[in-house]
Amino acid sequence: MNPFLDPENIAGKTLAPGVTAKVAWGEKLMLSLVSLEPDAVVATHSHPHEQMGLMVSGTMELTIAGETRILSPSEMYHVPGGVPHSAKGGRDGAVALDAFSPPREEYR
Amino acid sequence: MNPFLDPENIAGKTLAPGVTAKVAWGEKLMLSLVSLEPDAVVATHSHPHEQMGLMVSGTMELTIAGETRILSPSEMYHVPGGVPHSAKGGRDGAVALDAFSPPREEYR
Numbered sequence: 764m765n766p767f768l769d770p771e772n773i774a775g776k777t778l779a780p781g782v783t784a785k786v787a788w789g790e791k792l793m794l795s796l797v798s799l800e801p802d803a804v805v806a807t808h809s810h811p812h813e814q815m816g817l818m819v820s821g822t823m824e825l826t827i828a829g830e831t832r833i834l835s836p837s838e839m840y841h842v843p844g845g846v847p848h849s850a851k852g853g854r855d856g857a858v859a860l861d862a863f864s865p866p867r868e869e870y871r
Numbered sequence: 872m873n874p875f876l877d878p879e880n881i882a883g884k885t886l887a888p889g890v891t892a893k894v895a896w897g898e899k900l901m902l903s904l905v906s907l908e909p910d911a912v913v914a915t916h917s918h919p920h921e922q923m924g925l926m927v928s929g930t931m932e933l934t935i936a937g938e939t940r941i942l943s944p945s946e947m948y949h950v951p952g953g954v955p956h957s958a959k960g961g962r963d964g965a966v967a968l969d970a971f972s973p974p975r976e977e978y979r
Contacts, residue, residue: 766935766954768947787947791899791972792923794947815900817968819927819945827874839876839895839902846874860925862970864899 770796776870779805781852784861786870793866797859799823799852807849814842816861822853834859878904884978887913889960892969894978901974905967907931907960915957922950924969930961942967 768787775783781803787794799805799821807826818834825834827841827848834840842848850859878893886892889911895902904927907913915934926942933942935949935956942948950956958967 766938766949766951767933767940767942768949770945770947787923787949789921789923789949789972790951791921792970794923794925794970796925796945796947813897813899815895815897815902815970817902817904817925817927819925825875830874832875834875837878837904839878839904841874841876841895841897843874843898860968862900862902862923864897864972 791864793863795861799857801852801854801856803852805850807847809845809847811844812863812867813844814863816840816859819858819860821855821857823857824851899972901971903969907965909960909962909964911960913958915955917953917955919952920971920975921952922971924948924967927966927968929963929965931965932959
């Protein structure tokens with residue numbers, strides 16, 4: 764197994780219009796490097812998997828359990844399993860790194 | 872619980888000389904936003920926890936199981952549990968986001 768993963772060599776997975784993820788798989792962990800175009804929306808959803816993330820660039824409006832914040836780079840967030848959440852890219856779009864445990868097998 | 876975490880409000884944990892982490896805790900996941908000063912070293916170590924990470928800024932020389940790469944922003948990596956690894960900040964230092972599962976209780 765190659766422990767080094769360049770997103771340029773990973774096919775993008777479209778999560779929603781204007782929302783693309785580059786996914787890296789572990790056993791207990793999965794990383795998803797998500798790019799949102801300006802104003803692109805990830806509609807409210809939930810999953811049993813725990814999710815934690817980091818804003819990498821741009822800004823993103825993130826709503827977790829009904830609470831909304833506009834996040835800037837270096838801010839982190841935590842979505843416990845089963846908690847509804849949604850996201851919207853800022854005016855310049857956004858890149859965020861999501862970590863999930865367990866991996867989301869439906870992403871394969 | 873506040874699902875939004877600003878690293879500016881998290882006390883830094885010194886992992887090694889010139890290496891500081893801002894840690895965010897979940898149940899199955901832990902995030903560690905690590906800053907390495909130029910040439911700062913995380914000596915070879917291993918832990919049973921699975922680790923996956925993303926380069927955020929700067930460059931970092933990362934060795935996993937004896938294989939060394941110089942990583943640039945957006946590159947990801949995977950350290951299975953028990954695998955020896957080490958890191959060294961590049962000439963301008965580095966910021967990387969590490970995700971662990973399970974959380975590393977010794978970081979508390």
